[in-house]
Amino acid sequence: MAKFSESLRNIFKIKELRERLLFTGALLIVVRIGAHVTLPGVDAHLLARAEASQAANNLFGLYDLFVGGAFKNAALFALGIMPYISSTIILQLLGAVVPYFQKLSKEGEEGRKKLTQLGRYGTVVVSALQAWGVSVRLTSLSVEQQPIVPVEIQGLGFTISTVIFLTAGTIFMMWLGEQITERGVGNGISLIIFIGIIARFPHAIIDQFRVSQNLIIGIMIVAAMVIIVGGVVLLTQGTRRIPVQYAKRVVGRKVYGGVTQYIPLRVNTAGVMPIIFAQSIMFIPSTILTFFPESEFMQELSEYFQYTSFWYSLLYGILIVFFTYFYTAIAFNPKDVSENMQKQGGFIPGIRPGKHTSDFIDNILTKITLPGSIFLALVAILPAVVSRFGVTPAFSQFFGGTSLLIMVGVALDTLQQLESQLLMRHYDGFMKSGRLRGRMR
Numbered sequence: 001m002a003k004f005s006e007s008l009r010n011i012f013k014i015k016e017l018r019e020r021l022l023f024t025g026a027l028l029i030v031v032r033i034g035a036h037v038t039l040p041g042v043d044a045h046l047l048a049r050a051e052a053s054q055a056a057n058n059l060f061g062l063y064d065l066f067v068g069g070a071f072k073n074a075a076l077f078a079l080g081i082m083p084y085i086s087s088t089i090i091l092q093l094l095g096a097v098v099p100y101f102q103k104l105s106k107e108g109e110e111g112r113k114k115l116t117q118l119g120r121y122g123t124v125v126v127s128a129l130q131a132w133g134v135s136v137r138l139t140s141l142s143v144e145q146q147p148i149v150p151v152e153i154q155g156l157g158f159t160i161s162t163v164i165f166l167t168a169g170t171i172f173m174m175w176l177g178e179q180i181t182e183r184g185v186g187n188g189i190s191l192i193i194f195i196g197i198i199a200r201f202p203h204a205i206i207d208q209f210r211v212s213q214n215l216i217i218g219i220m221i222v223a224a225m226v227i228i229v230g231g232v233v234l235l236t237q238g239t240r241r242i243p244v245q246y247a248k249r250v251v252g253r254k255v256y257g258g259v260t261q262y263i264p265l266r267v268n269t270a271g272v273m274p275i276i277f278a279q280s281i282m283f284i285p286s287t288i289l290t291f292f293p294e295s296e297f298m299q300e301l302s303e304y305f306q307y308t309s310f311w312y313s314l315l316y317g318i319l320i321v322f323f324t325y326f327y328t329a330i331a332f333n334p335k336d337v338s339e340n341m342q343k344q345g346g347f348i349p350g351i352r353p354g355k356h357t358s359d360f361i362d363n364i365l366t367k368i369t370l371p372g373s374i375f376l377a378l379v380a381i382l383p384a385v386v387s388r389f390g391v392t393p394a395f396s397q398f399f400g401g402t403s404l405l406i407m408v409g410v411a412l413d414t415l416q417q418l419e420s421q422l423l424m425r426h427y428d429g430f431m432k433s434g435r436l437r438g439r440m441r
Contacts, residue, residue, distance in 0.1 A: 010422055017185075017421050024184030027176050028195045034077035034173070035070035035196070039165055041158050042074045042138060046148040050141045063283055068196030069203070074138060074148075076169040079130055081192050084174045086280045087122030091115060092330065123174060124167060131166035133288070135159045186414035193276075194410040197403050241265070242361065244346045263337065265365055268372035270327035272409045275380050277327070278319035282312070308384045317377035324373035325366075334361040379405065 012018045038044045064071040067080030095101040104111040141148045173192060180188030241262040285305050292298035304311045338358035347353050351360045
C-alpha cells in the first residue's frame with residue numbers, strides 16, 4: 001500500500017502526467033453530466049416513475065448499466081458509446097470479407113484514417129436508427145394514463161429532435177473518447193464505458209438492500225462470482241510459449257542468433273473485446289423491437305431477448321465464442337509471424353519454415369483459444385444465472401462477468417500506461433516488476 005501511495009504521489013510530481021490525468025478526469029465529469037440532462041419534451045418525474053415500474057432484468061437494464069444510467073434518464077448521452085462500437089464491429093466484419101476494406105486495412109496509416117472516418121459515418125447512421133427507436137419507446141411510455149411525452153408535442157417534430165439530440169450526444173462522446181486517448185491517460189472509449197459502470201455501483205447496492213431478506217444470499221453468490229471471474233482472468237492471462245531457434249549469423253565482427261527465443265500465445269488474445277462486440281450485437285434486436293410497441297407478436301418475440309432468458313444466454317455465448325476467434329485472427333496473424341521469423345533466420349525445431357510454420361502456429365492458437373472463449377462466455381452469462389436466486393438484476397449485472405471483466409481490463413490498461421510513464425522518468429511504478437498486462441486493446 002505504501003508503494004502504491006508513493007507511486008500516486010510521483011504521478012502528480014510530473015507536470016505532463018498530472019495534466020493528462022486532470023484532463024481525463026475533467027472529460028469524464030462531462031460524460032457524467034451529460035448522463036443526467038433529460039431530452040427536451042420528456043417529463044423527468046413521470047419518466048422516473050415509469051422506469052421504476054419497468055422490469056429491470058431486460059436488455060434495456062443492461063444497456064443502462066453500460067451508459068451509466070443515461071438510458072433510464074432519457075438523457076442526451078442515452079445511447080452512450082455503443083453505436084460507435086457497433087459501427088466498428090461492422091467495419092471489421094466487412095474487412096474480413098470485402099476486398100475494398102481488406103485493402104484499406106493493409107494501407108498503413110492512410111488506410112487506418114479512412115477506416116476511422118468510415119467508422120464515424122457509420123456511427124451517425126447507427127445512432128440515428130437507435131435514436132428513432134428510443135423516440136418510439138418514449139412516446140409509448142405512460143404512468144396512470146399520463147404519457148411521459150405530452151400528446152401535444154408527440155409526432156414528427158419530437159422524433160426529429162430526439163434523433164438529432166441523441167445522435168449529437170453519441171458523436172460528442174466519441175470525440176471525448178478520442179481526446180482522452182490522444183491527450184489524456186488510457187483508452188478513451190474504454191474509460192467512458194468504465195466510468196458508466198462504476199457510476200451504477202451505489203444504485204446496485206441500494207437495490208440489493210431493499211431486498212434485505214436476500215442480502216446474505218446475494219453477497220455469497222457475488223463473492224463466488226468474483227472468485228470465478230478472478231480465476232478466469234488468471235486463466236485467460238495464461239500463455240503457451242513456442243520455442244524459436246535462431247541460427248548463428250556473422251555480420252562483420254558481430255555475431256547474431258544462436259539462441260532460442262519464445263513466441264507467447266495467450267489463451268485469450270482478444271481480451272474482453274469479444275464480450276463488448278457480442279453485447280453490441282445483442283442490443284440490435286431489442287432496438288428493432290422498440291419500433292413496434294403495439295404489435296403483440298413483436299412483444300412476444302421480445303421475450304426471447306430478455307436478459308435472463310435461455311435463448312438470449314445461448315445466442316450471447318455463441319457470439320462471444322465467435323468474436324473471440326474473429327478478434328484473435330485480427331490481432332494475431334500466424335502467416336505474418338512465420339514470414340518475419342523466416343526473414344530473421346528463425347525456425348521452430350522440427351517444423352519446416354513457411355506455410356508449415358504458419359499452419360503449426362495457427363493450429364496451436366486455435367486449440368488454446370477454444371477454452372478461453374468458452375470460459376469468457378460462461379463468465380458473461382453468470383449474472384443472468386444468479387438473478388434467478390434472489391439477487392437483483394442491477395446487483396448481479398454490476399458484479400457479473402461482463403462488468404467485472406471490463407472494469408478490471410480498463411483499470412489494468414490505465415495502470416499500465418501510468419506505469420510506463422513513471423518508468424520512463426526513472427520513477428518506481430505500481431509494481432516491482434514494472435509490468436502490468438492489460439487486456440483491453
